[in-house]
Amino acid sequence: MGSIPIVSTMATAVLLISCPDKPGIVAAVSTWVASVGGNIVHAEQHTDPEDQMFFQRVEFTHADSVEIDTLRAGFAAVAANWSMDHSLEALPWRPRTAILVSKPLHCVADLLTRTTYGDLGLDVRAVVSNHDGAAALAASHSVPFHHLPVGEGQNARAEQEAKVSALLDSLDLDLVILARYMLVLPPHMVDAWQGRMINIHHSFLPAFIGANPYRQAHARGVKVIGATAHYVSEVLDEGPIISQDVAAVSHRDDVAELTRRGRDLETVVLARAVRAHVERRVLTWNNRTVVFG
């Protein structure tokens, strides 16, 4: 008489899957989730009919007592069976992050403000810059600041790249954000951070690739300007796009005004892309992204 009720609190996990499309995948995944006592709270899937690829994000609750590693081990068999690329992560995920920035501070200021005063779930381990302007900002958010300027001499650029690369490697990071970092990274760094490095470009790519996009936009007389957040890839400004947005402009807006208006786009678009990544909503395929809503 009088049994003590077992109160089981719940944890949340998220599964991201890419694999060749075949009948039965959805049933296989949902059956597995049910088999571990999980309950799917969000599921979205996408099929690319051209490439016959299947993509899915499944968010499910499970008993707190079940470790994420146990779940991972359990799902491995399903994944192997269906030739899946996949990841299984506990939510909320709070990635160890470095933010790289050059002179314009609006993006890094915004990301830090959202982290400190808002609800962007980053664990920011470092602000890194080739200029020293962000030092006070980083300090006011209690984030270590690293000033790694480009020195003089023939190898200055390569030396700075080596220092940045070594620093990032030393920090055991999950994510690197280029928040208006104006130096092009060398291929070895791009490779190393594939799918884990997000850049903000100040145009609606593929328009106005390269330097001074607002100047280019003004010269072309466009009536919309934009910003694009994308994963960094080998070719400059051509990585998979995560988020884009635009704003209307007119003949009254000179380059300075486009630059000013563009800042609001850049901060919001970058924050949106980072949030999607942190919530594990993004898959990439064929230089494109699937961003689940």
Add this chain to the structure above:
Amino acid sequence: MGSIPIVSTMATAVLLISCPDKPGIVAAVSTWVASVGGNIVHAEQHTDPEDQMFFQRVEFTHADSVEIDTLRAGFAAVAANWSMDHSLEALPWRPRTAILVSKPLHCVADLLTRTTYGDLGLDVRAVVSNHDGAAALAASHSVPFHHLPVGEGQNARAEQEAKVSALLDSLDLDLVILARYMLVLPPHMVDAWQGRMINIHHSFLPAFIGANPYRQAHARGVKVIGATAHYVSEVLDEGPIISQDVAAVSHRDDVAELTRRGRDLETVVLARAVRAHVERRVLTWNNRTVVFG
């Protein structure tokens, strides 16, 4: 010698489901689809955590040889098991439709143009109006036009309503579109067409309910105007919203200009809502909609 290959062409069907949320629903549905040899090409689901309700849209291909009624009979057991409200329909669905309109013709002109020259899959059986301005337009799209004006006398309005109601009943319709029809419908008609009658209101509801929303918007000095497509319900302008959009306006825009700018919103928002309905992407719950993307 040489066996003749059996070429099996595929048909598409779409399942819409609402039911109390329980673990295992997704697996049950996808297992059923697999059991009839179907292949899920799109699936979206939504869980309302407050009301503990589950919603799903599943689009799947199946062998052409399997009748939709056979599928319906087969799914009935699953539906009963999980207390589902559901529908199962072959795609493309081409609903028998009547369009009601008063004086402004831009919405009906747009819907007919999309049907005749574009790809909006309506089977328009009638254009009905309390004015005669749409006669030539309907004729140019080979659609029967019914002029049902409000006469004079105490019962004129009720008599007109009875005629409209009888006409709609006689046409064996799936869908009624109020494309700027300016007469409020009586409760019995609203009831009869619950979930199958779409109205366009020329404001971003719930702002500016009732008559002359652009005049109201101008008086209030708003900087955005909007349009809202919704299912008609008992309370005027308070039915479940399917689609909304807005446009920026300024002090320069007088009521006439707001009206003119608003027309583009109205046509696009109404067309978008009609398309979502025709593609069977919309579920309603608690006076809100789930619109799958």
Add this chain to the structure above:
Amino acid sequence: MGSIPIVSTMATAVLLISCPDKPGIVAAVSTWVASVGGNIVHAEQHTDPEDQMFFQRVEFTHADSVEIDTLRAGFAAVAANWSMDHSLEALPWRPRTAILVSKPLHCVADLLTRTTYGDLGLDVRAVVSNHDGAAALAASHSVPFHHLPVGEGQNARAEQEAKVSALLDSLDLDLVILARYMLVLPPHMVDAWQGRMINIHHSFLPAFIGANPYRQAHARGVKVIGATAHYVSEVLDEGPIISQDVAAVSHRDDVAELTRRGRDLETVVLARAVRAHVERRVLTWNNRTVVFG
């Protein structure tokens, strides 16, 4: 007793001015308007600080009894004094217009619908096409249709161009609209219609110049698609932009869906540009436009 009141009805005229910027221009123009008994109802001006150029649109009412040609003669002295490029036109201006179209009919259908059932002030004298699909549409708006297909043989294209060119010349037109006309025009035609020929391109230029922009957009994985209305100039898709707009898209949207979504953008953006032109709100300078609001 009782003098008969002299009722003077008012007409409206619009002045468009471009000239080197100098102190005193605004005073000179407004003094002239006052000197002819005119009353400015809208005036907008813009100064390009880089090029030191001044642009103005002045809409004013004047006594109906004063002819537009009298006003033109009167303003000529002011214009000469300040080295102005200018035009003075009575409003509403109802330009004689030809619409060129190929297979997709949504833009021409929209322009004709706005002209017939809405308030777009075009005097459409011809619909011209290299295909015959628009014949019934043109007829339903009582507009002459000219089918000028590209024949076979080495000179087929040049022959067709000559016929189109001759037709346009014969119609005494103010405006030519390329409403998804998919043939590139020869330089002599582009020259002849400089500033009087508006094209709609189905991307947010300068992204995706050339053929199949929606296919290009899908391949690049953009999250916004757009449309651009511009004056036609020598270099394909590089003329002065009058209007642009965009819409959000996602991984779910394949090329067919982008194409479908894009149609709403194309019709609205083209209509907006045509309206701005008809209301004489557009000036061009340095391959850019000033579009007064």
Add this chain to the structure above:
Amino acid sequence: MGSIPIVSTMATAVLLISCPDKPGIVAAVSTWVASVGGNIVHAEQHTDPEDQMFFQRVEFTHADSVEIDTLRAGFAAVAANWSMDHSLEALPWRPRTAILVSKPLHCVADLLTRTTYGDLGLDVRAVVSNHDGAAALAASHSVPFHHLPVGEGQNARAEQEAKVSALLDSLDLDLVILARYMLVLPPHMVDAWQGRMINIHHSFLPAFIGANPYRQAHARGVKVIGATAHYVSEVLDEGPIISQDVAAVSHRDDVAELTRRGRDLETVVLARAVRAHVERRVLTWNNRTVVFG
């Protein structure tokens, strides 16, 4: 020999005018600007045809040696002649500002970040709050923080209001910004700051007046959410609207997500309104605003 060239540097001033519309105003103003050796660099005007009112913003450069007070004295005669309400101010104008805030800090954090790291020209003299959460934020921007909580007891609210009012009075301010300040102000304060106090409301007014607009928006099932910046007036949430913007939402977005998405709208809309005010682009009339571009 060799005369020393007189280098005259230029200053900028901005004139804001409201008056009954009459022929000749534009000429009078531009003639006056020319008479003081000024050169108009931007001018926009608006005529309200219903109320027969004329509004103008004229930005002009003038010789640095001419004091703004001399210009003011000079223009007084023109203003009297035409019964103008007007103001004449040197640009850039850097208003002495207090920011009031309650618990959510995103708006105040954004305004301070733009002021410190961007180009928003505020001279922030105080951050005032009924909570203490903004203390560190204010300190990190070297702005004095005033914690004025509502105490206990019958008169607690009135006492707090008196303290806030006295503080604002003591600071010799040009502008007060309610950056998500959740206490309704008493009529005497609203009166005192008429036209100089900007509030951000977290809905597209007039929808969802009052408390918990995101909860209201979710309950109504809207597909767009919005934010509205307006001057504070006697009736809650009914003052003249300066800026509004909206974002698309869907059934997937619960109240928490609407709140989160709404924050980006609130910060951007408030910043845009504050900027327009600081650049002296806003005139009010009949509870509406004229916002010159």
